[in-house]
Amino acid sequence: MPGVTVGELGEPGVLARVLAQLSGARGALIGPGDDCAVLRHTGDVVVTTDTMIEGPDFRLPWHDGFELGWKLAATNLSDVAAMGARPTALTVALAVPRETPVMLLERIAEGLDAACRALAPGCGVVGGDLGRAPVVVAAVTALGDLEGRPPVVRSGARAGDVVAYAGDLGLAGLGLSLLFSEAVDAEGNASAHEVPRLRASHPDAIAAQLAPAPPIPLGVEAAEAGATAMMDVSDSLSIDAERLARASGVRVDFSAELLVSGFGRRGSGVRGGGLEPAEPGAQGQPAVEVPIDAMLFGGEDHGLLATFPAGAALPDGFRPIGAVLAGEAASGTGEALVALDGAPLTVRGWDPYTVQVSGAV
Amino acid sequence: MPGVTVGELGEPGVLARVLAQLSGARGALIGPGDDCAVLRHTGDVVVTTDTMIEGPDFRLPWHDGFELGWKLAATNLSDVAAMGARPTALTVALAVPRETPVMLLERIAEGLDAACRALAPGCGVVGGDLGRAPVVVAAVTALGDLEGRPPVVRSGARAGDVVAYAGDLGLAGLGLSLLFSEAVDAEGNASAHEVPRLRASHPDAIAAQLAPAPPIPLGVEAAEAGATAMMDVSDSLSIDAERLARASGVRVDFSAELLVSGFGRRGSGVRGGGLEPAEPGAQGQPAVEVPIDAMLFGGEDHGLLATFPAGAALPDGFRPIGAVLAGEAASGTGEALVALDGAPLTVRGWDPYTVQVSGAV
Structure with a gap:
């Protein structure tokens, strides 16, 4: 420069x-x-x-x-x-x-x-x-x-609540995976050389990683809609859901079908709840297929993970992705706090060596 | 460690x-x-x-x-x-x-x-x-x-106001000067070797530099007493007074007699408006003689420089050190905004090579 x-x-x-x-x-x-x-x-x-x-x-x-x-x-x-x-x-x-x-x-x-x-x-x-x-x-x-509202903390989720998410999910991790595998030199150091090509071939994943556009106004909307708990997803959906579950004394069960139907195709102008950054990103590209592993284990999405009472009308932009289940009475036994379709999930965050980049387009 | x-x-x-x-x-x-x-x-x-x-x-x-x-x-x-x-x-x-x-x-x-x-x-x-x-x-x-009070900004000083200060003045610069001249190795790098000796021989100056104790509650008291402008002194009394004068469209004239009588002897338990840190510092030491150059050009004091309407009762801890004078109507001519006993002052901050350490005790 x-x-x-x-x-x-x-x-x-x-x-x-x-x-x-x-x-x-x-x-x-x-x-x-x-x-x-x-x-x-x-x-x-x-x-x-x-x-x-x-x-x-x-x-x-x-x-x-x-x-x-x-x-x-x-x-x-x-x-x-x-x-x-x-x-x-x-x-x-x-x-x-x-x-x-x-x-x-x-x-x-x-x-x-x-x-x-x-x-x-x-x-x-x-x-x-x-x-x-x-x-x-x-x-x-x-x-x-907070404009007179009480804060929405991570400890308020209750059994029977709906688990919902708003924003990009999995794309930022895919973007980082692409950069780590293709925008490094022979010694493994970050290199600018391949970045323009990656921006052209994978605009949504690269933009989600380098300039994420989380749906910020939906935080207020979720609070007004009665969200019982909320967090932004920084380390990964599974890690942050585990934190929410532990703080609330509950378990979270994700639905693979809801995740795939709600967040399995991303991009093409549906970034961050409809908000567009002023410069990054591109239009007219095919939607990205996001593998469920990227959704659960990719990090840096910075979308909103929230729980709502059953039957609450979710604000536009939030989609249901699972359910809150009762925590075990005698806990602290290493019980899994996060599950996928009822099967215990080993939570983890983004790792460039485990996310399948080939599934990204 | x-x-x-x-x-x-x-x-x-x-x-x-x-x-x-x-x-x-x-x-x-x-x-x-x-x-x-x-x-x-x-x-x-x-x-x-x-x-x-x-x-x-x-x-x-x-x-x-x-x-x-x-x-x-x-x-x-x-x-x-x-x-x-x-x-x-x-x-x-x-x-x-x-x-x-x-x-x-x-x-x-x-x-x-x-x-x-x-x-x-x-x-x-x-x-x-x-x-x-x-x-x-x-x-x-x-x-x-602010608890319902308007903020005290740096632009509110008016001709005729009293200039006052609360807190240590000049000690922190003396402390840094001592450290730079005596707590360095042959290559000029900071060394812990002489620090215990300096802490014992110059407890007030070393404490003022390493763990300053500014009179924080006096900020609210000054606001309640009608302070027209206020700043904390970080770079030096002269530099920060010039900023206040420029923002307010006025000039500041310090009185050497008021500076010396108010702040020329410091230490021995009168740190920072009577507030004592929990650990640093020492008692029973003779007061430190602070040269006027250290007061005007030493930095990192973090005490409060404020202006008050003439005749206002200064809160305990503030002492008058000068007067606010009218700015020249056609300014921007490089006119000195800060003076000492009427003589224009070239403002500058702390410099280990110009402050006389030998005057410190």
Whole structure:
């Protein structure tokens, strides 16, 4: 990436160019530039922090800065949505090496801003911090407003509830699998060389991995529809369902038929509950066939896993995928908390060596 | 530092040991463990993020983990206080190398918690994130509640106002100067070898640098007393006064006599407006003579710089240090915004080669 570096321009200049990418937050009485930003909320405040670090969490040869900023926003916004809250503001702490092109930080800011506008209108970046580090480190904190509603926690699921999901499922794991198998050099290091080809051949899976578009407004809708428990799916559907089951003292039984009928064909413009990112993605491609293993064990979907009372009308975008069963009375015996069609499921997260990439198109 | 490493114990184990150090926040309806924490506020929300990175911002041979956590909390709490808000919660994103002893993270958490309890009772850590990075990176976000008050911004100073300050002034810069000149090895790298001796000979300056104790509750008191503008002093009194003057369209004239009489002798139990950290610091030492250059150009004090209408009763802990003068009508001519006894001051921040360490005791 060409152009002036962070070390050459210095902090005030970098900050000015980053701030120029930000369009503000509707609820912000004061934005960047004072000791703190100030927000007006009407209900309780939800807050979450998530960090992405170059190396373990992302690889610069694969991500455009815009996508990196987009993903940073999306992954934090989905945590806010999963409480049934409306996202109001992000703060961003970025630390980068001195030789980093300023353009990368501008693109990250642009992606953060675009994701807020597309996924959570009214939310925006209200503050942050720039620093120096040996690799790119980005810590985002997201705030949301419960607007008078109680939070939807992960411990509220009850036997008899319907298990439902909204958003992409399995695509992000497929995308990462494709990148790990085809966008690496001979030493196994991430390489930009094959990324354009993969973006063309697998637009939905690559976009779901590099710039996920979770259905953020459905968090509020689920809360209003009476969701009893909710989480965003980050590690994998099976891992996060197990967490929900443990917190609620119940078991979750997924239906393979419901998973396949609801989420087995994805893409072609049905990303993230109908929300489209401003730049990534493509139209007019055939839908992707998603194998059930990718749905259950792929990670980073950031869609919403929720439970609703039997008979509740699910908000548009949610589809039923299973049922909540009573937990065993004398638990702690290693009993499986997650099952597929009644058969105990060994939960696990995304693994590039176990997801079948060949099934992706 | 001995014991098991982060890489050996794994994230769930590390998280459990970190969480065990945290005592919660009074206003938290939900703490760590769900997608978000949930806070109940009575007024507008203030939010700020600040990062400390090993290398540019701190050096592990000098800091005990407890002090590092303490300083992380204190530097963010002072930004909340500077808006006239009461701190309610911190979130913490920590990323460390795999070979980091788990004990370091436990001590950081312990220091974060202790600083909240001592400096901002009711505030605590409500959430966070653990990750892996080549050096220790800690990003803290602090939230505060304005409780129905308007925020005190940096742009509200008016000609005729009194300039006042509360907290340590100049000590933190002296401490850093001592560490840089005496706690380094032959190659100029930070070394733990001389730190115990410096802690014994200069307890106040070393504590002010490694575990500052800003007078957090005075932020609310200043707001209630009618402060027209307020900032925390991070880069230096002169640099931050210039920012306040520019934002307010005024000039600031410091009085050398008021600075020396108010802040020229520090230490011996008068740290940070009477607040004592739980562990650092020492009693029964002679007061430190602080040269006026250290007050004006030393950084990282994190005390509160505020302006009050002439005749306002200053809250206990604030002392007058100057006056607000009218800005020139046709400004932008490079006119000095900060003066000392009427003489234009070239603002600058802490510099280990210009502060006279020999004047410190």
